[in-house]
Amino acid sequence: MSLAKSDPYLRRYTLGERINHWLVAISFVLLVLSGLPFFHPFFWSLTGLFGGPTMTRILHPWIGLFMVLMFAIMAVRFFKESLIRRHDIQWLKQINDVLLNRDEKLPPVGKNNAGQKLVYWLMLGCISLLLITGVMIWQPLVGEAMPITLRRLASLGHAYIAFLAIVTLIVHIYSGMWVKGSFQAMVRGRVSKAWARHHHDLWYEEEMEKERKHREISRRHDSSGQEAP
Ligand code: HEM
Numbered sequence: 001m002s003l004a005k006s007d008p009y010l011r012r013y014t015l016g017e018r019i020n021h022w023l024v025a026i027s028f029v030l031l032v033l034s035g036l037p038f039f040h041p042f043f044w045s046l047t048g049l050f051g052g053p054t055m056t057r058i059l060h061p062w063i064g065l066f067m068v069l070m071f072a073i074m075a076v077r078f079f080k081e082s083l084i085r086r087h088d089i090q091w092l093k094q095i096n097d098v099l100l101n102r103d104e105k106l107p108p109v110g111k112n113n114a115g116q117k118l119v120y121w122l123m124l125g126c127i128s129l130l131l132i133t134g135v136m137i138w139q140p141l142v143g144e145a146m147p148i149t150l151r152r153l154a155s156l157g158h159a160y161i162a163f164l165a166i167v168t169l170i171v172h173i174y175s176g177m178w179v180k181g182s183f184q185a186m187v188r189g190r191v192s193k194a195w196a197r198h199h200h201d202l203w204y205e206e207e208m209e210k211e212r213k214h215r216e217i218s219r220r221h222d223s224s225g226q227e228a229p
Pocket of ligand 1: 021024025026028029071078112120123169172173176183184185
């Protein structure tokens, strides 16, 4: 128990959560690389990465399904911590303070800040719509059964939504680089207590409370064990 007392780190993500996240990230990037050639001829050479245009066309929807499955698991895991709370609205209202690094003026932040929560909800919306529109234009599996007007609308929607998802991902990666220590969190799964207190003070307090209770229980357990004989 003395180990927990002196441990300067907090666990932010379990191994399962990290593997899940990186599978989403890798499949998402592959999805973008295999989708861009069909968006504009400028990206046509990217088809070489997937064994040519035909293979790219065949693989893209299957990579999409894999990504959707991985994302669905991650979305369930991160659902609770992504719910928008009152202090998140205040955080968003003070976005200028966020951008100017005036952290001391910001309201308390839980495990995720409002920006991270927005990324979650935007991705949830985009990926759901990408799945629906993607299936609608999937030829020859589904697409041919769709009326042509619907297929055209789905195709247009698919491209616009993909664009929004890519912009969201760029913002997500940029914020990870901006807040130093975030990548460590998703790679190693842990952050220093100082980092947690600085960037996610509410979450830090909750974790410290859990740690205090845990220590209290094991202290009681130890002392009752000593009294027993
Ligand atoms: C492709 C490169 C990606 C990189 C480099 C990246 C990086 C990161 C990092 C560093 C974190 C930890 C942030 C923290 O704990 O403070 C994180 C968390 C997260 N990532 Fe990613 N990510 C990527 C792709 C994605 C994709 C494609 C999605 C969803 C479609 C996604 C969704 C999330 C979510 C929901 C979290 C937890 C909440 C948050 O911190 O935003 N990530 N990511």
